[in-house]
Amino acid sequence: MDGLEQWTNQLQQWVHEAETWVHQIPASQLYAALCALFLTTAFLLLIHLKRFYVYNILGNGICQKKNLFFLLIFLSCLIIAVRLFKRTQSNTIVLAGLSASGKTVLFYQLRDGSSHQGTVTSMDPNEGSFVLHSESTKKGKIKPVHVVDVPGHSRLRPKLDEYLPQAAGLVFVVDAVEFLSNCRAAAEYLYDILTKASVVKRKIPLLILCNKTDKVTAHTKEFIRKQLEKEIDKLRASRTTVSAADIANEFTLGVTGEAFVFSHCHNKVTVAEASGLTGEISQVEQFIREHVKP
Structure with a gap:
């Protein structure tokens, strides 16, 4: 036996x-x-x-x-x-981003239409297959979405690699209120994602989701996009001295001699706004259904 x-x-x-x-x-x-x-x-x-x-x-x-x-x-x-x-024809959507950016609240809004009174920092991935809450009253058969919320702590980010090979789309959640203090860290995480072989080879579409935009002090999505592009451009210059082993596992970003913009990426990158606490998540739902057909 x-x-x-x-x-x-x-x-x-x-x-x-x-x-x-x-x-x-x-x-x-x-x-x-x-x-x-x-x-x-x-x-x-x-x-x-x-x-x-x-x-x-x-x-x-x-x-x-x-x-x-x-x-x-x-x-x-x-x-x-x-x-x-x-x-x-994958139905997996992966939520990634820094800790406290609102990924888990977004997960619950997509599943239940509720913020669950806010959440604490996740130490394990939240995942589930379900019909989006906004579609729960629709008639007929609707294809469920497999949503994975990957913890944002730096020591837990390797878990992301377990889900990328099956991802139909990737949502990178950014805290639009505390953005400036986290801009560098968010850009580094985003740079690592955009240069992963599993993302580049499969051209996984990525949505940069500016969360918490219901707050008065939230930055606009255009401001966040431009600042991330500037930070990633700086990272391109600082990472030219990586080891040969790193080069074998990474793809370069951007066009030589030009300032980096997201349109230079191998995969499609778009930017949208949302508020997990108030339930205004229509733009992320639209992104999901563009890549996981109902």
Whole structure:
């Protein structure tokens, strides 16, 4: 029994590694590979079906079992292709950002339409699959969203890497009230995200969400965008001396000789506003449904 359990665990690990590898492949390349597999298998099946009918016309049915074998291969390939295609249509949205930016309140607003009277700093990811609260009264079948709230503490940020390979979109939450005091730290975290291979290769769309905009002292999204671009531009210059090991794992940002702007990123970056406490989250809901179709 121990040997069987060990083999089962090893098999599950291989399956998980295979799924992670598949999700890191750009969608266009994966679709092309699936199409090639499907067309090749279909072509081989047609050849053998032709032989099958020829043999039947001649009164020789000895190839029936052989053709049945190829038919089973074709159906198996088709099932695998469909399952892979479905898995590429991820429904995962990842919430990231510094501690106290309001990620967890946003998570509860998306799920329950309630702020839960505010929250404390999370030490573990909050995650769940649900229909957005604003869609709960809609008729018909609506695709649920898998939302993951990753803790913002610097020691817990590596957990983000566990979810990025499955992410359909990434929401980077910024505290619009305390922005200036946290601008440098937010820019560093955002820089790390935008240069991750899993983000760049899959071109994961990213929304910079300026939270707490219901407060009078909140900064505008345009101000926050420009300040983040300036800080990231400074980081580009300061990180040119990274080690060879770091270079192998990172992508560079921006265009050489030009000041950094988010439009230079490999993936699409947009900016929006929200207020987790008051429930004004329509812009983030729109972003979610752009990348996780209902």
